[in-house]
Amino acid sequence: MIKANRRNRPNNVVGLQKERTGIAGFDEITGGGLPAGQPTLICGSAGAGKTLFAMEFLVRGAMLHNEPGVFVSFEETDEELATNVSSLGFDLKQLIADKKLVLDYVFIERSEIEETGEYDLEGLFLRLGHAIDEIGAKRIVLDTLEALFSALPNEAIIRAELRRLFRWLKEKGVTAVITCERGEGTLTRYGLEEYVADCVILLDNRVQNQISTRRLRIVKYRGTAHGTNEYPFFIDENGFSVLPITSISLDHKAPTQRVSTGNTRLDNMLGGRGFYRASSILVSGTAGTGKSTIAAHFVDAACGRGERALYFAFEESQDQIIRNMRSIGIDLEKYVKKGVLKFQNARPSNFGLEVHLALIHKMIADFEPQIVVVDPITNFLAIGDDIQTKAMLTRLIDFLKLRQITAMFTSLTGSSSEIEDSEVGVSSLMDVWLLVKNIESNGERNRGLYVLKARGIAHSNQVREFLLTDHGIELIDAYVGSEGVLMGSARASQEARERAGTVAREQARQRQQRELQRKQELYESQLLALKHQFEADRDAILRELEEDQSRESVEATQRLEMARLRHADIAVQVEENGARRKSRKGTVR
Amino acid sequence: MKSTPTKKARASKNGRSPQSDGSKPARWNLRLYVAGQTPRSITAFQNLKNICEEYLKGQYHIEVVDLMQNPTLARGDQIVAVPTLVRKLPQPIRKIIGDLSNTERVLVGLDIQPR
Numbered sequence: 001m002i003k004a005n006r007r008n009r010p011n012n013v014v015g016l017q018k019e020r021t022g023i024a025g026f027d028e029i030t031g032g033g034l035p036a037g038q039p040t041l042i043c044g045s046a047g048a049g050k051t052l053f054a055m056e057f058l059v060r061g062a063m064l065h066n067e068p069g070v071f072v073s074f075e076e077t078d079e080e081l082a083t084n085v086s087s088l089g090f091d092l093k094q095l096i097a098d099k100k101l102v103l104d105y106v107f108i109e110r111s112e113i114e115e116t117g118e119y120d121l122e123g124l125f126l127r128l129g130h131a132i133d134e135i136g137a138k139r140i141v142l143d144t145l146e147a148l149f150s151a152l153p154n155e156a157i158i159r160a161e162l163r164r165l166f167r168w169l170k171e172k173g174v175t176a177v178i179t180c181e182r183g184e185g186t187l188t189r190y191g192l193e194e195y196v197a198d199c200v201i202l203l204d205n206r207v208q209n210q211i212s213t214r215r216l217r218i219v220k221y222r223g224t225a226h227g228t229n230e231y232p233f234f235i236d237e238n239g240f241s242v243l244p245i246t247s248i249s250l251d252h253k254a255p256t257q258r259v260s261t262g263n264t265r266l267d268n269m270l271g272g273r274g275f276y277r278a279s280s281i282l283v284s285g286t287a288g289t290g291k292s293t294i295a296a297h298f299v300d301a302a303c304g305r306g307e308r309a310l311y312f313a314f315e316e317s318q319d320q321i322i323r324n325m326r327s328i329g330i331d332l333e334k335y336v337k338k339g340v341l342k343f344q345n346a347r348p349s350n351f352g353l354e355v356h357l358a359l360i361h362k363m364i365a366d367f368e369p370q371i372v373v374v375d376p377i378t379n380f381l382a383i384g385d386d387i388q389t390k391a392m393l394t395r396l397i398d399f400l401k402l403r404q405i406t407a408m409f410t411s412l413t414g415s416s417s418e419i420e421d422s423e424v425g426v427s428s429l430m431d432v433w434l435l436v437k438n439i440e441s442n443g444e445r446n447r448g449l450y451v452l453k454a455r456g457i458a459h460s461n462q463v464r465e466f467l468l469t470d471h472g473i474e475l476i477d478a479y480v481g482s483e484g485v486l487m488g489s490a491r492a493s494q495e496a497r498e499r500a501g502t503v504a505r506e507q508a509r510q511r512q513q514r515e516l517q518r519k520q521e522l523y524e525s526q527l528l529a530l531k532h533q534f535e536a537d538r539d540a541i542l543r544e545l546e547e548d549q550s551r552e553s554v555e556a557t558q559r560l561e562m563a564r565l566r567h568a569d570i571a572v573q574v575e576e577n578g579a580r581r582k583s584r585k586g587t588v589r
Numbered sequence: 590m591k592s593t594p595t596k597k598a599r600a601s602k603n604g605r606s607p608q609s610d611g612s613k614p615a616r617w618n619l620r621l622y623v624a625g626q627t628p629r630s631i632t633a634f635q636n637l638k639n640i641c642e643e644y645l646k647g648q649y650h651i652e653v654v655d656l657m658q659n660p661t662l663a664r665g666d667q668i669v670a671v672p673t674l675v676r677k678l679p680q681p682i683r684k685i686i687g688d689l690s691n692t693e694r695v696l697v698g699l700d701i702q703p704r
Contacts, residue, residue, distance in 0.1 A: 107667050112683055114698030117633075117690035122624040123656055123668040130660035152670065152686070 016223045019067075019139070019175045022060025023053065024362075025242035029227045030218065034199060039166050039176040041196040043187045044203030049214060049235055050179040051076070052085070053203065054141040056239045057177050059090045061139045062100035069139035070102045070131040070174075074147035078103040088239045102131045108151035115153050121161040125168060132174060140169065142178045149190050166195050187219065198222045204230070211383055213352030216242055232354030243358040252401040254278070259371075259406055261294075262301030265475035269451050269460040275432055276456060277370075278404040280397050282427055284411040285436035289447055290468055291410040292316075294434065295373045296325045296332065297473055298408055302371040303335035310369040311343045312360060314379040318343035329471040342367055353384040353392045360396060364403065372400060376410040377426065393426050431455045436466060439487055446488035449475060465491065617641070617649035617699075618678035624671040625657040629688050633672035636689035644701050676700075 018032035027033045034040045034057070042050050051073075058069035073081055081103060082092040095101035104127060132140060148158050169176045178196060183189035193200055200219040205212055215230040233242040258273040267274045275281055281298075283291045299309045313321060321343065322333045335341035344363055351359065364372065374396075380389045393409075400407045409430070427433055433452040438445045447466040451459045464475040465487045479486040479494050486494050621637055623630035634653065641649045656663050656671065666675050666684075676683040676699055685698040696702040 104664065106669060108669055109667075112681075114683070114685045114694055115687050116685055116694040116698065117636075117687035118629060119670045119672060119687040120629075121670050123622060123663050123671040123673065126624055126656045126660040127663045127668075130663075148669070 018224070019061075020065060021057045022064045023056050023240045023242060024238075025231070025233070026216075026240070029231055029242060030221065031224060031226060034175055034177070035221070035223075036175050037170065037173045038198045039169050039178055039196045040199040040201065041178050041180055041188070041193055042201050042203060043180040043182050043193070045182045045205070048182075048203035048205050049233070049240065050203055051081075051143050052088070052235060053240055054143055054177045054179055055081070055085050055090065056088075058101060058139055058141055059085070059092075059095065062095055067138035068100045068102075068135040069141065070104065070128065070135070070137045071141045071143065072104045072106055072128060072131070073143045074106050074108075074151075075144050077105045077107075081105075088235075088237060090239075099135045102135055102137065104128075104131050106147075108147070110151050110153075113152070119154075119157065121148075121158070121165070124161075125165065129172070132172060138174060140174045140176045142176065144181065145178050146180055146188065146190050146192065162192070162195055193220075203233075208352065208384075211349065211352040213354045215354065232352075232358045234351075234355050234358050241358065241362060243361045252278070252398070253404065255404065260301045260305075262297035262299075263294075263473050263475065265464065266294075266449075266473070269449075269462075269464065269475070270432070270454055271457045271459060275406060275454075277406050278401055279406060279431035279455070280400065280429065281406070281408045281432040281434065282411055282430040283408060283434045283436065284413050284427075286413050286438055289436035289438055290466060290473070291412070291436060292321070292375055293325070293328060293330075293468060293473060294436070295375055295408050295410055296321070296330050299341060299371060299373060300325075300330045300332065300335075302406075303332075303338075303340050307340070307370040308368060309335070309341045309371040309373070310363060310367050311341065311373045311375065312363075313343055313345045313375050314348050315376065317345050327470070328468055328473075342369075348379040348383050351383075353380060353388055356380070356383075357392050357396055361399060364400075364405070370405060372405050372407045374407065374409045376412050378412040390426060394429055397426075397429050427453070432457070439485075441487070442490050444488050448478065448485075448487065616679065617645050617676070618652075619649060619699075620652045620654060620666070620675045620677055622654045622656055622663070622666065622668045622671055622673045622675065625655065630672055632690065633674070633688040636692070636695070637674060640689070640692055640695055644696065674698075 017036040018030070018034065019036040020027050020033040042053055044050050055071065058071055061067040061069050071081065076084070085092060092101060092103065096103065106124065106127070128140065131137065145162070148162075149155060152158055166176075178192065180188035180190075180192050182202075183191075187193045187200060187202065199221045202217045202219050204215045204217070206215065207213075214233050214235070216233050217230045218226045218228065231242050233240060235241075255277045257277040258275065259277050260274040261267050261270065283294050285291050295311075299311060302309045311321070316324075318336070322336070325332050332341060336343070342363075344359075346356075346359075348356065360374075377389075377393060380392065384392065397407065409426070411426075430453070432454045435450045435452050437448045437450065439448045440446075447468075448463045449466040450463050451461070463478050463485060465478045467474040467476060476491075479491045619637070619641070621634060623633065637651065641651065654662050656668065662668075666673075666682075668675075670686040672686070672688060674685040674689060674695075676685075683698060683700065685695055689695050693702075
């Protein structure tokens with residue numbers, strides 16, 4: 001908005017001086033306000049808000065810009081005026097006491113009046129002149145000047161005098177607002193627009209589908225660029241609010257900063273770091289797929305980082321959302337208490353589309369969030385047709401991007417329609433599109449989450465199974481096998497089968513190891529037994545050998561003894577047995 | 590509204606405040622609003638005076654208010670057009686705008702003649 005002003009500033013310098021009205025949004029669409037020192041025509045049918053616009057122009061001028069004003073009413077008495085606008089917080093009596101405002105009720109009773117001969121409206125001029133001079137007014141309002149036509153019989157005189165009046169007002173240098181009733185097929189019933197050729201503003205209140213929407217259009221603004229669209233406006237306890245909602249151009253910045261989705265797995269699906277800041281995210285899905293939960297996660301993460309979030313809920317009340325999200329372990333209430341999270345709950349049918357948009361604008365301007373959630377956008381279809389809804393959302397998205405707000409929109413897809421066909425057809429406006437889908441198989445429904453699109457982000461093209469647990473969302477790799485994607489109990493049983501297989505293999509391995517162990521023990525024990533037998537055999541053999549030897553030596557000894565006894569030829573025998581004797585000398589002796 | 594001494598003084602000085610009887614209150618209390626000494630104001634006054642002299646002789650009082658000098662007075666009688674003749678008395682208040690050149694209509698407007 002500031003940008004728009006800056007762009008229009010050269011215009012102001014060269015051409016027209018503008019006077020800020022102080023009416024919210026109006027100065028933005030006109031690039032600075034009404035033409036200073038010139039009359040402006042405000043036309044509209046009964047109840048369009050003409051008087052209020054005019055009065056706010058004066059009150060804001062007096063309060064914000066210290067410019068006193070005169071309100072000349074042809075329809076309502078001073079008392080009625082003061083009462084009517086007091087509900088908007090305008091204290092006219094105080095302003096009058098402060099010499100910031102003069103109310104003048106001009107009343108002409110036709111039945112009291114007889115016309116004889118020539119006259120002029122100098123009396124009115126003098127009254128106006130006096131009122132202007134009394135407080136040094138810079139602004140003047142003539143509320144339904146056309147009342148003159150019904151009050152005075154001679155239209156020719158009135159027309160001539162009105163021409164003079166507008167010239168006179170210009171000479172006086174006051175910025176004038178003249179309100180007029182709208183005529184059949186014309187802007188004003190008496191063709192006043194031909195006198196006020198510089199700036200004409202049309203107020204309108206249309207009812208469509210039993211919902212009324214106020215709109216404002218600048219029909220003409222000579223010498224300056226201005227928005228030509230119809231701008232919705234509304235009147236609330238703070239007065240008039242016009243919303244410059246049509247984005248001027250597609251030149252918003254694209255930040256590279258990323259924001260987390262609130263779920264690590266989902267962040268991972270989006271290149272590991274979540275969404276881009278100031279991007280718009282569409283979460284679509286059929287009923288009960290967890291769209292709001294994804295939004296709640298996103299809000300929870302944002303508030304956790306200390307950012308401010310605004311949640312527009314068109315289906316649930318604040319308490320209901322907080323309660324439901326608590327059941328999955330997300331505590332939003334603490335953020336509401338801290339003042340960083342705000343819920344705006346309204347039924348879509350409360351207002352028209354444009355007023356919704358206007359209210360959203362106003363809330364965003366007041367709250368200044370970094371994150372906005374609109375849940376769901378499909379409900380707008382109840383109050384407008386496809387084209388209107390799409391146009392409204394386009395403007396909303398542009399506005400959010402302009403303010404660098406990351407926005408998440410949920411969209412309910414009807415179960416009968418094509419699931420990837422987001423009903424409002426806004427997907428082309430969105431930077432990221434998450435689809436939550438109910439996948440029905442084996443007699444059960446399971447949620448699958450896809451990233452259908454994520455501009456500028458390398459994202460996963462795989463479906464994830466999406467679980468709602470008591471600690472929030474859990475994303476699980478869906479099992480992809482020969483039978484396709486398995487989810488839910490099918491995935492669980494598949495996993496169980498895999499687990500069972502693993503266990504069996506493990507058991508087999510352990511069994512083989514035990515077998516090996518057993519074999520080793522067996523062979524080792526056999527080895528031991530053999531060794532024992534060998535030792536036993538060896539001992540036996542050695543023992544036999546020894547016995548044999550000792551027997552031999554005993555025999556030899558006996559033979560020697562015998563020989564000695566028989567005095568045999570010992571020498572011969574000694575020689576014969578010499579070798580044996582030598583080797584066993586020790587043992588023999 | 591009642592206290593307009595300057596007007597009265599000026600008017601009488603110019604011999605423009607004919608009053609039939611100073612002691613008795615006038616039955617017809619008329620006030621003529623003008624804006625400056627324009628030919629139209631003078632014509633209006635002359636016409637009024639003539640009519641009064643002819644039809645209300647001795648029963649009327651005319652007060653001339655110049656809004657140029659006293660613009661605040663325009664509010665009280667809700668004056669928009671000038672000249673405007675206001676019949677303050679007899680009640681109810683009636684207003685006749687214009688230079689009073691059409692005597693017939695002035696008489697109707699003042700309820701001197703039935704409509």
